[in-house]
Amino acid sequence: xxxxxxxxxxxxxxxxxxxxxxxxxxxxxxxxxxxxxxxxxxxxxxxxxxxxxxxxxxxxxxxxxxxxxxxxxxxxxxxxxxxxxxxxxxxxxxxxxxxxxxxxxxxxxxxxxxxxxxxxxxxxxxxxxxxxxxxxxxxxxxxxxxxxxxxxxxxxxxxxxxxxxxxxxxxxxxxxxxxxxxxxxxxxxxxxxxxxxxxxxxxxxxxxxxxxxxxxxxxxxxxxxxxxxxxxxxxxxxxxxxxxxxxxxxxxxxxxxxxxxxxxxxxxxxxxxxxxxxxxxxxxxxxxxxxxxxxxxxxxxxxxxxxxxxxxxxxxxxxxxxxxxxxxxxxxxxxxxxxxxxxxxxxxxxxxxxxxxxxxxxxxxxxxxxxxxxxxxxxxxxxxxxxxxxxxxxxxxxxxxxxxxxxxxxxxxxxxxxxxxxxxxxxxxxxxxxxxxxxxxxxxxxxxxxxxxxxxxxxxxxxxxxxxxxxxxxxxxxxxxxxxxxxxxxxxxxxxxxxxxxxxxxxxxxxxxxxxxxxxxxxxxxxxxxxxxxxxxxxxxxxxxxxxxxxxxxxxxxxxxxxxxxxxxxxxxxxxxxxxxxxxxxxxxxxxxxx
RNA sequence: UGCCAUAUAGUUCAAGGGAAGAACGAAGGUUUCCGGAGCCUAAGAUGGGGGUUCGAGUCCCCCUGUGGCAACCA
Numbered sequence: 001x002x003x004x005x006x007x008x009x010x011x012x013x014x015x016x017x018x019x020x021x022x023x024x025x026x027x028x029x030x031x032x033x034x035x036x037x038x039x040x041x042x043x044x045x046x047x048x049x050x051x052x053x054x055x056x057x058x059x060x061x062x063x064x065x066x067x068x069x070x071x072x073x074x075x076x077x078x079x080x081x082x083x084x085x086x087x088x089x090x091x092x093x094x095x096x097x098x099x100x101x102x103x104x105x106x107x108x109x110x111x112x113x114x115x116x117x118x119x120x121x122x123x124x125x126x127x128x129x130x131x132x133x134x135x136x137x138x139x140x141x142x143x144x145x146x147x148x149x150x151x152x153x154x155x156x157x158x159x160x161x162x163x164x165x166x167x168x169x170x171x172x173x174x175x176x177x178x179x180x181x182x183x184x185x186x187x188x189x190x191x192x193x194x195x196x197x198x199x200x201x202x203x204x205x206x207x208x209x210x211x212x213x214x215x216x217x218x219x220x221x222x223x224x225x226x227x228x229x230x231x232x233x234x235x236x237x238x239x240x241x242x243x244x245x246x247x248x249x250x251x252x253x254x255x256x257x258x259x260x261x262x263x264x265x266x267x268x269x270x271x272x273x274x275x276x277x278x279x280x281x282x283x284x285x286x287x288x289x290x291x292x293x294x295x296x297x298x299x300x301x302x303x304x305x306x307x308x309x310x311x312x313x314x315x316x317x318x319x320x321x322x323x324x325x326x327x328x329x330x331x332x333x334x335x336x337x338x339x340x341x342x343x344x345x346x347x348x349x350x351x352x353x354x355x356x357x358x359x360x361x362x363x364x365x366x367x368x369x370x371x372x373x374x375x376x377x378x379x380x381x382x383x384x385x386x387x388x389x390x391x392x393x394x395x396x397x398x399x400x401x402x403x404x405x406x407x408x409x410x411x412x413x414x415x416x417x418x419x420x421x422x423x424x425x426x427x428x429x430x431x432x433x434x435x436x437x438x439x440x441x442x443x444x445x446x447x448x449x450x451x452x453x454x455x456x457x458x459x460x461x462x463x464x465x466x467x468x469x470x471x472x473x474x475x476x477x478x479x480x481x482x483x484x485x486x487x488x489x490x491x492x493x494x495x496x497x498x499x500x501x502x503x504x505x506x507x508x509x510x511x512x513x514x515x516x517x518x519x520x521x522x523x524x525x526x527x528x529x530x531x532x533x534x535x536x537x538x539x540x541x542x543x544x545x546x547x548x549x550x551x552x553x554x555x556x557x558x559x560x561x562x563x564x565x566x567x568x569x570x571x572x573x574x575x576x577x578x579x580x581x582x583x584x585x586x587x588x589x590x591x592x593x594x595x
Numbered sequence: 596u597g598c599c600a601u602a603u604a605g606u607u608c609a610a611g612g613g614a615a616g617a618a619c620g621a622a623g624g625u626u627u628c629c630g631g632a633g634c635c636u637a638a639g640a641u642g643g644g645g646g647u648u649c650g651a652g653u654c655c656c657c658c659u660g661u662g663g664c665a666a667c668c669a
Contacts, residue, residue, distance in 0.1 A: 032614060042613055044649060054649085080649085081614065122669090162669070276669095303667060312598080313665095320667040327669050356599060357664050383600080384662075391662085420632065438632095450608065453600075455662065457607070462619085469608080469618040472632055480630050487629070527611085539609070542617085553634045595632080 003071065003086065003094055003519070004028060007039060010069040014061045019050055030516065036076055037083030038516055044080040054080030088505050091515055092568075098519060099496070099575060105521040105582050110149035114376070115338055116142040117155045118350035119268065123255040124168045125193035125394050127262055127402040129458060130352070130385050133447045135268050136588060137382055138350040140448060140534035143586045145348075148529035153342055157274040157334065160252055166233040168192050169247050170226065171199035181254050187261065187403065188254030193394070200395040202226050262403055266440060267588060272341070274334065280325065282333025286369065287319045295368045308364055316361050331362050332369075339373050346376030348532070353381040353453065380532045383455030385447075400460060409439035409464060416466050417595070425594055434592055441471035441589040448587055449538035471589055474545040474580060478591040481548070481577040484557060488570045491558075501568035510554040511572065514547040518572075518579050525586070534587055541583040548576045 008026045015021040025045050031037040043058045050057060055077055062075035062082055071090035076083050098104050118138020121127060127135075138154070146152045172179075172195040181188045203226040210220035221227070236244040263269060287304050290296035296304050296318060304319040319329055338347055349359060359379035366374040384391060385400075392399040413435040417423050423431055446464045450456045466472045488495055495501075507515075520540070528536040557573065560566040581591050 027613075029611095029613080034614080040614090044613065047649065078614075159669075164669085301667090305667095314598095317667050322667080324667085326667060352663095353600070354663055355669090358669090360599090381600090386662085416632075422630085422632080425630095454608090455601075459607085462607085465607090465619070467619080467632055470632085476630080476632050480633090483630060531611095535609090539617090546617090549633060552629085556629070558629050595630095 002097075003090060004039070006071060007041075007065075007069070007084070010065055010072075011041060011061065013068070014064040015046070018060050018064055019046070019057075021046065021049060024049075031083045035078060035081075035083050037085045038512060039084045039086070041082040041084065042080060043082055047080070058082040088507050091507060091512060092502065092504065094519055095515055095572070095575070099571060105525050105579070106147045107149040107522070107526070109151075112150050112345040113153065113342055114145055114150045114346035114348060115153045115155050115272075115342060115344045116145065116348045116350065117157055117338075118142075118380075119156045119263075119270070120159060120351070121156075121259065122159045122162075122164055123189075123192070123252050124164045124196045126187070126189040126258060128392060128394065129400040129402065129405060130392060132266070132402050132405070132443070133382060133385050133456075134350055134352070135263075135266060136444050136447050137380060137452055137534060139268050139588045140537075140586060141348065141350065141380060141532050143588065144525065144529050144532075144534065144537065147525050147586055150346070153272055153344065154270045155272045155274060155338070156270040157276065157279070159276045161237070161248075161277040161280060163230055163234050164196070165248065165252075166230040166237065167199040167203075167226075168196040169244070169251060170230050170233055171195035171202065172251065173247065174198075174202075181257065187258040188256070189258030189262070190401075190403070191258075192251050192255050197395065199226065199230070262406075265406060265436075266402075267590075274337075276330070279334045279337060280330045282337060283325060283329035283331070284319065284333070286332045286336065287329065290318070290365075290369060293369070295365070306365060306368075308361065311364055313357075313361055313364065316365075318365070328358065328362060328365070331358075332365060335362070335366055335371070335373075335377070339371070344373055344376075346378065347373055348378045348380060350380040350382070353383055355379075356381050378532065380452060382452040385456055385458050388457065388459050388461075400458065406439065406443065409443050410435050412463065412466070413439040413442070413472075416472075422595055434595060437590045437592050438466075438472050438475060438595065441475055441584070441591075442466055444587060444589050445471035445474070445538055448534045449542075451535050452533055469542050471584075472595075474541050474584065475589075475591050475595060477545040477548050477552075478577055478580045478584075479593060479595040480552070481573045481580075482593040484570065484573050485577070487558070493567065493570060495567040495570035495574070497567075501564045501571065504562070504564040504568045506565070508551075508555050510547075510551040511569070514544075514551045514572065514576065517543050517547045518575055521579055521582070524583075528586075537583050537586055541580060541587070544576060544579050544583070548573070548580075 007028060011026050015024055027042040029040050031040045041061065043054050043061065046057050047054050058077040058080065062077060065072040065084065066075060071086050072084050073087045074085045116138055119131070119135050121131060142152045142154045175198055176195065179191065181191050184191055186194065203224055206224035206226055207220045210224060211217060215223065233244055237248060287296065291298060291304060296306050298304050301321040302323065303317050303321040305315055305317050307315050309315065316328065317326060320326060335347065338344060351359070356379070363374065363377045366377060387398065387400070417435065417438070426434060442464045524536060524540045528534060555569055557566060557569045560569060584591055
């Protein structure tokens with residue numbers, strides 16, 4: 001039914017009829033702006049078997065298509081590129097098909113469950129820009145997979161225990177003086193983060209002092225009293241020491257309060273929350289199972305290992321000589337736990353690329369252990385967000401704080417909106433929500449438009465775009481269409497009846513370009529799902545908005561020459577609004593009706 | 596040292612082996628007309644060297660730069 005498949009079929013037919021060629025690759029791409037036509041067939045691949053010039057072959061196929069394909073009206077040949085123009089009927093027919101499908105862009109239920117784990121913060125400090133990239137990616141990947149037909153469970157594995165938490169706790173014990181979020185006016189996560197930084201100051205000073213006394217750097221890092229105390233605290237926590245556990249609970253609760261506020265503000269939520277304090281002991285049964293199966297082996301000192309050298313990896317310890325867990329042990333256990341809880345078919349981890357190796361090892365092990373879900377494990381690996389002067393480091397305070405950044409974005413959104421005088425048509429009480437939509441949209445789009453696996457640069461001086469290739473431009477096009485649809489309704493124009501524009505026979509090239517972009521929606525959603533890449537949809541949403549802007553500038557809607565043209569253009573606008581809203585939703589971005 | 600990423604315009608990013616594209620910035624134009632956060636015009640780039648191919652930014656090899664990993668850390 002869709003244009004592309006019809007064309008491919010007809011091209012195959014042409015190759016068979018004209019040249020007796022079968023099973024040839026058929027490569028269609030969209031025609032470049034500089035040439036006439038909408039679809040371009042590459043004929044280079046046929047030159048070899050046919051021993052003929054590409055121009056000859058292209059011309060022959062072109063003639064055949066015009067005569068036999070029905071939907072092709074004319075063609076032109078540039079080197080080995082056969083540019084095709086399609087009939088108005090073909091465009092209008094596919095447009096009607098799209099209009100009739102209220103769920104255009106979504107796929108049928110696959111009857112498969114996938115868990116997407118993302119966010120996964122440590123509870124010793126507030127969220128920063130890097131976490132935002134993670135949260136936005138995870139959320140978007142979950143939405144995309146859902147549109148692709150999966151049942152999605154969004155999970156958050158909170159790292160609420162370990163030496164880093166003890167660092168904050170220790171510093172609080174030493175310097176906190178009973179400070180609380182309410183007494184200090186600080187958000188809970190920020191308060192705890194403050195003591196994490198305090199710890200680092202103390203620790204660094206102690207190292208320096210020890211070094212001054214002639215101790216080597218490495219030894220000083222191990223012997224500094226602060227770190228020794230923190231380690232002692234961790235042991236006490238593991239033994240269930242009442243005082244330590246009480247402090248841990250208190251400070252974690254502060255952090256959860258802070259996180260909840262941030263999550264709520266950035267529009268992120270979860271279906272299932274795991275805590276490492278509950279899962280960190282898991283996995284030992286898998287170690288035993290692996291030993292029995294011969295997947296693992298035990299070294300003389302008792303450490304359990306796996307030899308992955310045959311797979312291009314190394315020897316990896318999965319359990320310490322003293323019988324305690326390492327990182328990978330608990331991840332094996334948690335993988336099983338997730339399966340037990342939900343019987344998932346796929347398990348996706350949104351985690352930074354510094355853990356690429358870890359996940360290769362984990363997935364490899366779970367395959368060797370014969371887990372049914374192992375083939376469906378996938379690491380959405382993303383690059384770090386860097387500042388102009390390099391990486392962000394929490395301990396050194398060179399981070400872009402998530403809460404501050406969001407607030408700043410909201411401030412800028414208000415400023416720009418006021419500057420443009422765009423808030424006149426809105427009630428004052430609607431404005432804060434609008435600013436929030438625009439600010440978060442800009443931020444999310446900025447972080448999502450870049451290919452996840454690439455590192456990206458954030459320059460606080462230049463901030464985030466509100467113009468050009470940016471969410472506000474896309475949102476603006478949605479708002480502008482809503483305005484048109486309101487007018488259409490006011491004027492009682494029933495643009496949604498296909499027969500009301502069926503006679504429209506003079507499509508403008510901007511209309512065809514826009515239509516062609518809109519038709520690509522399902523393909524783009526599928527691509528984004530297969531690649532776990534929201535950036536594909538971010539780019540697409542911009543193409544749609546740009547296509548609409550061009551159309552809007554070139555084609556008058558309410559002053560169109562005929563009622564058919566007018567009705568078609570309103571319907572085209574409505575379809576564009578649907579597409580923009582649909583795609584941005586998959587990116588976790590809201591669209592306003594007015595802005 | 597090994598492994599994995601990565602290198603495109605002044606800057607930030609695109610380009611499923613197929614005609615190198617945007618945006619920002621800087622230059623010029625555009626508002627009697629449905630929303631100018633817009634539209635139009637022009638300038639500007641594949642780190643270096645080999646190879647495979649009809650065709651390479653894309654695949655392979657070497658070199659250089661950058662980031663990450665290579666813990667019985669997480």
